[in-house]
Amino acid sequence: TLLLGGLPEKGLARAGIKISSKVLISATAENTLMLKLVEPELFEYSGVYPKDPLVPATKLTTALAAQLLTPIKFEYANGVVGKVFAPEGISTMVLNVYRGILNVLQLNIKKTQNVYEMQEAGAQGVCKTLYAISEDEKAERILLTKTRDLNHCQEKVIKDMGLAYTEKCAKCQQDSKNLRGATSYNYVLKPVGHGILILEATVNELIQFSPFAEMNGAAQMETKQSLVFLEIQRAPIVPIQAEYLHRGSLKYEFSTELLQTPIQLIKITNVQAQIVEVLNHLVTRNVEKVHEDAPLKFLELIQLLRVAKFEDLEVIWSQFKTRPAYRQWILDAIPAIGTPAALKFIKEKYLADELTIAEAAQALIASVPMVTANTEAIKLIAKLISKNKIVENPVLREIVLLGYGTMISKYCAEMPVCPVELIRPIQDMLAEAVAKDETQNIILFLKVLGNAGHPTSLKPITKILPIHGTPAASLPMRVHADAIMALRNIAKKEPRMIQELALQLYMDKALHPELRMLACIVLFETRPPMGLVTTIANIVKTEQNLQVASFSYSHMKSLTKSTTAIHASVAAACKVAIKILSPRLGRLSLRFSKAIHADFYNNPLMLGAAASAFY
Numbered sequence: 001t002l003l004l005g006g007l008p009e010k011g012l013a014r015a016g017i018k019i020s021s022k023v024l025i026s027a028t029a030e031n032t033l034m035l036k037l038v039e040p041e042l043f044e045y046s047g048v049y050p051k052d053p054l055v056p057a058t059k060l061t062t063a064l065a066a067q068l069l070t071p072i073k074f075e076y077a078n079g080v081v082g083k084v085f086a087p088e089g090i091s092t093m094v095l096n097v098y099r100g101i102l103n104v105l106q107l108n109i110k111k112t113q114n115v116y117e118m119q120e121a122g123a124q125g126v127c128k129t130l131y132a133i134s135e136d137e138k139a140e141r142i143l144l145t146k147t148r149d150l151n152h153c154q155e156k157v158i159k160d161m162g163l164a165y166t167e168k169c170a171k172c173q174q175d176s177k178n179l180r181g182a183t184s185y186n187y188v189l190k191p192v193g194h195g196i197l198i199l200e201a202t203v204n205e206l207i208q209f210s211p212f213a214e215m216n217g218a219a220q221m222e223t224k225q226s227l228v229f230l231e232i233q234r235a236p237i238v239p240i241q242a243e244y245l246h247r248g249s250l251k252y253e254f255s256t257e258l259l260q261t262p263i264q265l266i267k268i269t270n271v272q273a274q275i276v277e278v279l280n281h282l283v284t285r286n287v288e289k290v291h292e293d294a295p296l297k298f299l300e301l302i303q304l305l306r307v308a309k310f311e312d313l314e315v316i317w318s319q320f321k322t323r324p325a326y327r328q329w330i331l332d333a334i335p336a337i338g339t340p341a342a343l344k345f346i347k348e349k350y351l352a353d354e355l356t357i358a359e360a361a362q363a364l365i366a367s368v369p370m371v372t373a374n375t376e377a378i379k380l381i382a383k384l385i386s387k388n389k390i391v392e393n394p395v396l397r398e399i400v401l402l403g404y405g406t407m408i409s410k411y412c413a414e415m416p417v418c419p420v421e422l423i424r425p426i427q428d429m430l431a432e433a434v435a436k437d438e439t440q441n442i443i444l445f446l447k448v449l450g451n452a453g454h455p456t457s458l459k460p461i462t463k464i465l466p467i468h469g470t471p472a473a474s475l476p477m478r479v480h481a482d483a484i485m486a487l488r489n490i491a492k493k494e495p496r497m498i499q500e501l502a503l504q505l506y507m508d509k510a511l512h513p514e515l516r517m518l519a520c521i522v523l524f525e526t527r528p529p530m531g532l533v534t535t536i537a538n539i540v541k542t543e544q545n546l547q548v549a550s551f552s553y554s555h556m557k558s559l560t561k562s563t564t565a566i567h568a569s570v571a572a573a574c575k576v577a578i579k580i581l582s583p584r585l586g587r588l589s590l591r592f593s594k595a596i597h598a599d600f601y602n603n604p605l606m607l608g609a610a611a612s613a614f615y
Contacts, residue, residue, distance in 0.1 A: 001100060004045060005221040008208075014049040017042060017057070021068075023101060023227065026237045028073065031082075034237040035098060036071035040064075067094040071237050073244050079107035080121075081250045087242040092255035095247055099123050102250055104185070104201050104227055109133070109144070119154050123252045124183070127153035142189040142196070150181035150207065157252045160414065167492075169566045169608075180218075181207035201227040212605050266303055272312055275304045276319075283325045301329070302336045310341045317345070321354060331359055335366035340376040342367050347384050361395055368403035373410035378422060381407055385425075401426075401444060405451030409489065412454065423454040430460055439476055446482040453489025458497060461486050466511055467504070477512055484518040488525050495526035503532070507539060513547045517593060520552050521614065524559065527566075530573040537577035540585070547593045551614075553578075553585035555595035564601040564608045 006014030021040035027033050042061045043054040061068075067090050075082030081102050086095055103123040108131070110116055120129040128149045135142055150156070158179075183205040190197045203225035210218035268274065278301045285291040305313065313334075320326035334342050346367060350360040371377050381404045390396050405426070412418035426448050433441035446464065449457040464472045464483040472480075484505065491498040505511065505519035523536065536552060543549040556574040559567065594615060601608035 001226075002224045003221065004049065004223075006049065006219065007217070008220050010049060011051075012049065013047065014045065016045040018045065018054055019043075019097065022230070024071075024233070024237055028236070028239075031075055031077040032073060033076050034071050034073050034239065035101065036237045037068050040068040064094060067091060068097070071239055072098050073239070074102055076105070079105075079109055081106050083249060084247050085244040086247045087240060088245055089242065090247075092253050096123075096252055096255070099250055099252060100225070101227075104203060104225060105198070106250060107144070107146075107187070109196070120148070121250055122148060122183075123157070123250055124148070124150055124181075125153045125156040125158075125251060127156065140190065141199070142187075142191065144185075144187040144189055146185040146187070148183040148185075150183065151177065155251075159254050167566070169564075171565045171568070178211065179207070179209050181205070197229065198227070199229045201225075212607075266300055268304065268307055271304055271308045272315060275301065275308065275312075275316055278304060279316075279320065279326055279329060282329050298329075298333065301333050305333055306337045306339060308341075310344055313341060313345050317349070317354075331355075331363055335363050335370055337367075338370045338372055340371065340374070340380055343371055343377055343380045343384075347380060351387060351389055357393060357396065361399055364396070364399045364403060368399075368406055371407070373407050373414075375411075378404070378407050378411060382425070398444060401448050402451055405448040408452040408454065412452075418454055420454070420456045423449070423452050423457060426452070427457060427460045430464075434464065439479060442475075442479050443482050446479070446486045450482075450486030450489055453493060455490055455494045455497075457486070458490055458494065458501075461490075462501065465501070465505065466508075466515060477515065480512075480515055481518055484515060484522060487522050491522055491525040495528075498522060499526050499528060499532060502526070503535070506536070509545070513545050513593075516545075516548050517551045517595075517614070520548075520555060521595070524555060524570065527570050528573070529569070530576065533570070533573035533577045534580070537580045540581055546588065549585055550588045550592035551595055553581055554593075555597070556581075557586060558595060558597040562597065562599050562610075564599045564610065566608075567599065567610075 001020075002016065002018045004014050004016035006012060006016075019040065019042055022038040024036045024038055025033055040061065042057040042064070044057040044060070045052070045054050047053075070087060070090055072090070072095070073085040075084075084095070084099070084102070086098070100123060106120065106122055108118060108120055108129075110131070113131075114133045115131065117128065117130050119126050122129075130147045130149075132145045133142065134144075183203065186202045187198060188200040190199050203223070205223040205225075206220060207222075208218040208220040266274075278297055282294065282297055282301065286294050291297075308316075317330065320330060334345055346355070346360065346363045349355045355363070368381075381400060384390055384400050385397075385404060390400055408418070408422050411422070426445055430442065430445040430449065433445055442464065446461065449461060461483055463470070464475060464479060466473050466475070466477075466480040466483075472483075484502075487498050487502065491502075502519045502523040506516050506523060508516070511519075520536070523532070528536075533556070537556070540549050540552045543552070556577050559574040560571055560578060562568075562571040596613045597610070598612075599608060599610035
């Protein structure tokens with residue numbers, strides 16, 4: 001197996017790895033087989049392609065030898081790979097190497113068809129696969145070609161990193177994809193007895209990635225695999241003396257090893273000693289003015305702290321906490337680690353009275369957006385919410401609660417279905433605050449639900465909206481305002497549900513004009529269709545309140561100038577709606593409320609930005 005990544009042109013740098021090994025496969029029970037690697041060797045490639053040679057990676061081979069030589073079990077029936085079993089000692093990374101081999105053995109052969117298409121499971125997910133089968137009767141061989149389109153998958157194994165705060169443009173991806181890929185498999189098969197023998201299998205996979213439009217070129221990752229049948233041996237594979245655990249299926253799994261920042265790769269030997277060395281460098285060389293290498297050294301400190309265990313952080317902190325200069329550098333770097341260890345450190349040090357309120361507030365504000373959202377990080381913040389030292393301080397309580405909502409939003413951005421258990425405690429707190437008529441708490445919990453943007457929060461928020469004839473109508477206007485604004489993030493996930501609710505509020509002329517204007521903002525967050533935009537225009541046409549009319553007209557007018565693909569349909573609808581309305585609404589003075597939307601989209605770069613202002 002050879003894997004290379006880089007730019008496609010020859011004469012440019014590429015990096016990659018090659019794995020060479022003999023593969024033994026034997027049956028242990030019905031539909032259960034064992035797979036073992038024999039004499040595995042790893043080679044590294046880092047140079048100008050194709051001029052530079054592969055270099056033996058002896059250290060890497062030695063480090064992984066124990067895992068690579070451990071046999072695994074897998075289910076195999078009628079050419080389909082099922083569950084994979086391996087001892088606990090085999091890492092996810094090495095298990096993925098085995099999955100790459102098993103992926104070649106995945107064959108869904110139909111006896112009655114020579115050409116057919118299906119959604120087939122593989123290491124990349126469940127993707128559209130085309131089979132073409134032909135026979136060479138003279139040589140008694142079956143030639144099978146299989147191609148897998150990685151752009152059409154029911155379940156695609158993919159992970160977006162660092163994109164929690166960005167918004168995907170589905171229409172842009174239809175015109176020009178950032179990621180494309182395909183895999184081709186060629187098999188030479190021989191009918192034997194009650195089955196088929198794979199004599200030879202070659203695989204070519206190409207995945208290209210372009211952060212910009214495809215016309216400007218793309219980086220690629222190319223994988224080549226070759227399996228050749230050698231001989232049949234009678235000796236069975238003996239499993240090791242360990243429990244074989246169910247470790248998933250054929251699908252690739254993302255491992256949890258630390259990814260270094262590509263800006264600066266560091267060779268880490270003794271993490272504690274290196275942290276102390278970098279801290280000394282930063283403190284001594286940045287006294288009178290900032291040293292030129294301070295940014296790189298600070299990034300190095302962050303990377304080292306990221307590698308360090310929580311116990312290492314404890315040792316470093318206990319060593320330098322009484323020295324102000326060192327203390328400040330550590331507290332500036334800890335939030336940028338981006339791991340649950342950072343949150344745990346801040347939590348424990350504040351509860352132990354080792355951090356001041358100001359230091360804790362600064363660290364929490366910086367760490368919540370940086371920490372990778374996972375169940376461990378969410379549980380840490382959830383525990384922090386109930387601590388007395390947090391509850392008693394209004395500032396820290398607000399930071400932690402709002403951060404909890406943000407963390408849920410980031411966590412759910414990568415999941416098709418977000419667990420309701422994560423947001424239910426906040427919903428219960430909101431219900432309790434409403435029952436006790438605690439205005440400040442109601443507002444705070446509404447903001448948390450707004451940050452989280454969980455669709456199940458719609459029901460508890462609706463109970464607080466100023467809908468005529470409900471008990472919530474008697475709540476203060478600022479509560480109603482925050483309840484309406486809490487719908488904005490939900491609107492991006494459930495636009496149809498929010499459209500009906502927001503339109504109902506917008507049409508209610510008994511409501512305060514400010515609340516109706518907020519409902520207008522939420523309506524356009526849903527990217528309404530032509531019919532709904534025209535309905536808004538007809539309401540504005542007969543609107544008696546000039547504040548609402550001016551705001552709605554200016555909002556639609558500014559959206560007509562949008563150049564982003566994500567707002568294209570709304571911009572077109574607003575252009576029609578503006579023609580229905582009188583242009584005099586656009587000439588109202590500045591004392592009337594206005595909405596301003598400005599955006600920019602660069603098609604070759606496939607990047608854009610937008611900003612809105614309301615007054």
